Amino acid sequence: MAFRLLNRTVVLPTLGFGLGVATFMKAWPDEAGAITLNKGKQNTVETQVLPRSDVIQKITESRLYQQLRQDQNMQQSRQSDKIPAGHKPYHVGQGILFGKDKLEIDPLIFLNETEGKLTVFYHLGKDLGNEKGEVHKGIISLLMDEALCYCGFPRLPSKRGVTAKLSLKFNRDIPADSTVILTASVRESKGRKCIIDGNLQVYNEQHVLPGLWGEKEPHVQAECILVEPKWFKYFRRLNMF
Numbered sequence: 308m309a310f311r312l313l314n315r316t317v318v319l320p321t322l323g324f325g326l327g328v329a330t331f332m333k334a335w336p337d338e339a340g341a342i343t344l345n346k347g348k349q350n351t352v353e354t355q356v357l358p359r360s361d362v363i364q365k366i367t368e369s370r371l372y373q374q375l376r377q378d379q380n381m382q383q384s385r386q387s388d389k390i391p392a393g394h395k396p397y398h399v400g401q402g403i404l405f406g407k408d409k410l411e412i413d414p415l416i417f418l419n420e421t422e423g424k425l426t427v428f429y430h431l432g433k434d435l436g437n438e439k440g441e442v443h444k445g446i447i448s449l450l451m452d453e454a455l456c457y458c459g460f461p462r463l464p465s466k467r468g469v470t471a472k473l474s475l476k477f478n479r480d481i482p483a484d485s486t487v488i489l490t491a492s493v494r495e496s497k498g499r500k501c502i503i504d505g506n507l508q509v510y511n512e513q514h515v516l517p518g519l520w521g522e523k524e525p526h527v528q529a530e531c532i533l534v535e536p537k538w539f540k541y542f543r544r545l546n547m548f
């Protein structure tokens with residue numbers, strides 16, 4: 308019983324603390340220092356850049372991608388644009404999990420910060436699967452945590468926070484070697500607290516806007532509660548973030 312429950316709904320109360328901060332904190336004391344410390348790893352990341360051009364082509368030619376690109380209200384970026392170089396080796400998408408047969412493309416991001424709406428395209432390679440060829444739920448949890456934080460952080464007073472609670476519902480397994488779309492939207496934000504809903508779906512050529520956010524049966528559903536600890540404002544003054 309406990310096992311079944313664990314399989315379907317996982318609540319990760321502390322996971323995001325490390326991730327949210329590690330992912331988005333500015334390299335400190337400075338980037339040069341961080342690079343010296345991690346020279347070996349840094350090089351590994353650079354040489355691992357093997358974009359799956361077939362996947363990128365499939366995504367960029369899709370109607371949904373074209374719709375998002377033409378949407379004046381969406382800012383487009385790649386994940387690597389957002390992460391300071393000194394942090395890439397530690398970053399989930401850009402360091403630890405990046406590379407051939409893992410996260411095989413630089414995730415493509417569309418964000419409207421004020422509206423609190425986010426869409427990200429990933430490709431989950433075959434090495435991210437378990438023995439049954441399904442993507443590990445832990446990996447999905449990390450990606451959801453990271454993306455939902457990214458969507459919600461701009462709503463917090465210091466633009467940074469920590470995950471107080473992440474609830475995940477796994478409706479269906481995702482086969483390894485799949486292109487997926489993550490959508491997230493801020494449901495509620497007030498003061499130092501923000502609630503974000505997210506969905507993860509296997510990419511489908513039929514996906515179009517605006518239906519994407521209202522998908523009835525996504526593979527994974529998530530709810531993330533972010534808070535900004537009171538002491539964060541002092542860090543902000545010191546320009547650590």
Ligand SMILES: *[C@@H]1O[C@H](CO)[C@@H](O)[C@H](O)[C@H]1NC(C)=O
Nearest residue numbers: 379380381382419420421422
């Ligand atoms: C976000 O969307 C709103 C409309 O919903 C628009 O007014 C605003 O300019 C957009 N923001 C950006 C940064 O594109």
